[in-house]
Amino acid sequence: MPRTAGGPPPAVADGHHVGTADLDAPLERLWHELRSGPEGLDERDAARRLRVQGPNTLPTRRAASWPRALGRQVVHPLALLLWAAAGLAFLAGTPVLAVAIVVVVVLNAVLAFWQEQHAEHAVAALEAYLPARTRVLRGGVAREIPAAEVVVGDVVLLTEGAAVPADGRLVAGAVEVDMSALTGESVPVARRAGAHPPGPLLEAPDLVFRGTTCTVGTARAVVTGTGAHTEIGRIAALTGHVEHRESPLEQQVRRVAWLIAAVAVGTGAAFLPIGLLAGLSFTAALVFAIGLLVANVPEGLLPTITLALAAGVRSLARHGAVVRRLSAVETLGSTTVICTDKTGTLTENRMRPHAFWSAGGGRGDPERDAAAAPVLARVAQRCSDADLPDPARGTGSGDPTELALLAVAAAAGLDTRAAGRARDRRADHAFDPVHQRMTTVDDTPDGLAVHTKGAVEAVLARCTAIRRGRDVAALDEAAREEVLRATDGLAAEGLRVLALAGRPATAADLVAPREEVETGLVLEGLVGLLDRPRASVPPAVARCHAAGIRVHVVTGDHPVTAEAVARSVGIGVHGLRVVGGDELARLRESELDALLATGDEIVFARVAPEQKLRVVEALEHLGEVVAVTGDGVNDAPALRRADIGVAMGASGTDVAREAATMVLTDDDFASIERAVAAGRRVYDDVRKFVVYIFAHAVPEVVPFLLFALSGGAIPLGLTVLQILAIDLGTETLPALALGREPAEPGVMDRPPRPRSEGVIRPRMLWRAWGLLGVTSALLTTGAFLLVLLRGGWTPGAPTGPGTALHPVYLEATTATFVGIVACQIGTAFAARTEHASLRSVGLGTNPLLWWGIAFEVVVTAAFVYLPVARDVVGTAPLDAPTVALLLACAPIVWGVDEVDRWRRRRRTTGTPSPDERRTP
Known part of the structure; x- marks a missing residue:
């Protein structure tokens, strides 16, 4: 079946539709289909096509109103x-x-x-990958035009360092292309004009794609797809069709909101007939019903949750993680699986010499043993176009592979500056993806010498001898097998293996063709280059495992390389599977679900963007909360689809950063573990706040119920204005402070909570209403009745304005008001922890709570002792013994909860149950 780079080209300017370009067809037929030729299009034809096809830009989604x-x-x-x-x-x-x-x-x-x-x-952001200008042939003349004006049929001139402006097929020359943005593979791939064997589109040896960059060589390519009809355009379509979904916290908060609304409305509606049956007038019953509604509405819930998430965002930003959506902080806390890219995420995305091999000395360490292979180090020094001016730091400019080889030369004490090499170079044959070799002829202290480096198979075929220590031996079949075994051994470790060779040269080599120069070579040895794992990754992976989080690797890189990196950082310590893209494509959905449900960690290698997206969707179908990391264009659809997309900020592409909900500015995988801890803390803080506000609803409701059920014999112990003063005055700052509570000990030693688990659990309701709430209600109601009885009140005695007991009644309601505030203080300290003792958390670890309590006390004192505030709220001054009695409510409420937590710790003998490990 014909293959296209992202879809069929659009119609050409004369109105005839160019059918799907058959990229497997001979070049002559492709020229015919595209109505073009080796000289490119003429200006008039190009202009017509531009009008019909439109600019070479990516479609954008229509923004919502x-x-x-x-x-x-x-x-x-x-x-x-x-x-x-x-x-x-x-x-x-x-x-x-x-x-x-x-x-x-x-x-x-x-x-x-x-x-x-x-x-x-x-x-x-995908448009950042379109180069501003590019060079094309128009009527056989090279011209530089805006990349947006490239059309199907144009012949594009590609040179070293040039970005590919559109998808196309090479018609002349050869280049190496950095495909990491599309495939995730860190090693540049060779592309050359010529045969076009069947196989995966991205692996076709003569196709180039928009969004990639030429690193070596020159070539010409005929454009077969522009704009949306490119591979990057297809990825843009995948990304654009992935819609944002609510995070677990957003879903749970919505449920909590409806629950609170139902409780508030239900309580108020139930009170209205109760009040009427108790003998209250309809107006009085309605006023009290409104009071009950106000008592059950947590006015501070939404701002407290928002500020708690914002605090988490600021905290993560200080540790190198920028969160783009507030709810993403909490989503990280519920993460059960991380699907991570390899290149630039687990690794440094920088080649370094890891090992070398020589027939005489076996395997060696480039940093310690390079001096023992002086000829090999000299080839690495001479056969390079890079510059390593500071060998101590390993910094320089040029191709990453050549910089890694220069590090071998630097370890041997050789000069790695480009200026010195240029002075001694007499001839050179640049790296050619077709030959997969580079060769130079240089002046050395021993005379002219040929130096060659390249792929093992390419260099070995040009060698007739091999160095064994100081001697040179014939390269017979046994020696070739020895070299190939050594190559396989290095490759199994995830290394990129290069062969280095050389020989003495003559003056004839300065003018001889390449094929003659690259003959009779002596194989000096092999060098294995490694994109090293980041030092911070193994401990971060271990902490993720301790937190019950599995880590899968999803990459476009080679399976052997990906597996080696995964094992080196600790992924798969309890079981590792390697699944290639071809095998993944053959799996049915049920088979993929079964594979992911085994519990093993998996390396998905050589995967396409659609396959990475498919893995994420399968995990979410199994109920997992998925975090996806990535840095390339190929990662964008999965980053946007995942519950939490994590992009690399320093080495990542703009596409990945814009598609993600969190960006790691330091590219440190360890920041993900810190973000998970922060997310769990935020979720815990939301639950602490819920416990806090639910608890004081009980003592606010009980006075109304007593009043109604007694038919007015027991006067109302709290007024509507006093409830509002509590809910919007004294309660606010301590509630906000609970949203900044530090993490409880062991937050990363418990398994992730299930996606189905709500913000509110039965244990929380029992604690808020049955323990803290009832305790507070008993204390405040007791204080109210005590003040009344002490003032001479008897059940049914009038307490309204103008009666003898009215001053006593005002003092009694004030005692209820102050008692609820005192109980709030005790509840705030109790809510700081679910299982551990307050001493283990520390009294001073949340200074904001102390400031909030101080504010609460000052506001309460103002409501009680300032005449203007007393007139508004309906309070009266309290004497010192009553105040002392009410202040004792705080430690009593906290103490009751502390004893309950101690009892549960004793019951579990130090091993919390699964429900208790999930701190509210």
Whole structure:
């Protein structure tokens, strides 16, 4: 079946459609199909095609209407809940509080909208891979034109360092192309004009693709696809069709919002008939129903969650991880699988000499033993066009492979500066992807010499002898087998193996053709180059394993190389599978699911972008929360589809960075582990806040129930204005401080929580309502009745304005108000930890909480002792003994919870259950 580079070319300017270009066809037929020729197009034809085909640019997704995007934020369930709170506050006669809640809703909507817009530029960033200008043949004349004006049928001139402007087929010459942006493979690949055997499109030896770069050689290519009809265009389409989905936290917060709304509305609705049956007037019952609704609406929930996530974003930014969407912080905390790229993520993306081999000395270390192979080191020094001015640091300019070879020469004490080499070079034959060799003729202290380097098979075929120590022996069949075995051994370690050879030269070699110069060579040895794993990766992988996170490698690189790197960093210590792209393509969906469900870590090698996307989708189908790392164009679809896409900031492409939700500015895999810990901490903090706000709802509701059930015999122990003063005044800062709580000990020693696990669990409700809430309600109700009884009140006695007991009633409601605040303080300390003791967490590890409590105490004192505030809220001054009694509520509430946690620790004998390991 004909193959196309990203799809069929568009119609040409004369109105006839150019059918799907048969890239397997002979070149003559391809010229006919494209209506072009070796001289390129003429200007008129090119202009017509440009008008019909359109510019050589990538299509962009139509952006959503910003009013609609902003509107989604103000109708979020939490936002709707806050709108309801604002309406209730207005009905309760407090328009100032209503306006304040509306401001909170608007600010949160704007912040969420701004964060969402950052995720919509992945396709646009692909344009960074289109070179600004390129050289083409127009009517046989070389011209430089804007790359956007390249059309199908153009003949493009490719030279060293030039970016490929469109997909095409080579018609002359040979080049090496950096394909890492498309395939993830770090080693440049050879492309040459000539045969076009069947096989995978990206591996065709005469095809080049937009978004890649020529590193060596010169060639001409006829354009077969532009714009959307290219490989990079196809990837752009994949990326553009992957829609953003809600994170686990966004889904769970939505459920919590509806739960809270149901509780608030249900409680208020239930109170209305109860109040009427108890003998209250309809107006009084309605007012109290509104009070119950206000008591159950957590006005600070949405801003606290937002600020907790924002704090996580700032914390990660200080450690080299920039998060583009707030909810991504929490998503990292629930990650169960990381699909990581190899090149530039696990490795440094820089070639270095790892080993060398010689027939006389066997294997050696380039840094320690290079001086023992002086002729081999001299070939590495002379046969190079790179420059290594600072051997101590290994810095320089030029081809990464040649820089690695120069490091061998530097270790042997040889001069690696390009200026010295240029002075002694008498002739050279540049590296040619067809021959896969480079040869120079140089002046040396021993006279003229030929130096050759290249692929083992290419160099070995030109050798007739081999060096064994100081002697030179004939290269017989046994010696060739020895060399090939050594090559296989180095390659099995994931090394790129090059052969180095040479011989004495004569004056005839200075003018002889290449084929004559590269004969009769003496094989000096082999050099194995390694793209080394980052030093920080093995411990980071170990920490991920300790946290119950599996790590799969998904790369376009060679299976042997990918497996070697994976094992070197600790991936697959409990079982490793290697699956090639061809094998993956043959697997049915059920078979892929079964493979991923085995529990082994897997190396997926030689995979296409669609296959990487398929792996991610299969993992998510199995219920995994997937983080994908990558740095190339080929990673963009999977980065956008994953629950959390992690791009490399320093070495990564703009495409990957724009498609990802998190960017590692330091390219350090260890930053992912830190981000996971931060995400788990944020999720835990959200749960702590939920426990905190749920707990004080009970003592706020109980006074209304007592009043209604007693038919008014027990006066209302708390007013609506006092509830609002608590919910929007004293509660706010401690709640925000809990959103900045440090991680509890052992946060990375527990397994990831299941995707289905909600923010609220039964244990949390029992703790908030049954333990902390009931304890607080008993204490505050007891204080209310104690103050009333002490002032001479009896059940049913009138306490309204103008009665003798009214001052006592005001003091009693004030005691309830202050008691709830004191219980809030105790609850705040209790909520800091779920399983561990407060002492293990440390009293001073969250200074913001202390500041929040100080603010809470000051605001409460103002409501109680400032005349203006007393008149608004309806409070009265309390005497010192009553205040002392109420302040004791804080340690009592905390102490009850501390005893309960101690009991659970004793029950589990130091081994927390799975449910307890997931800290709320």
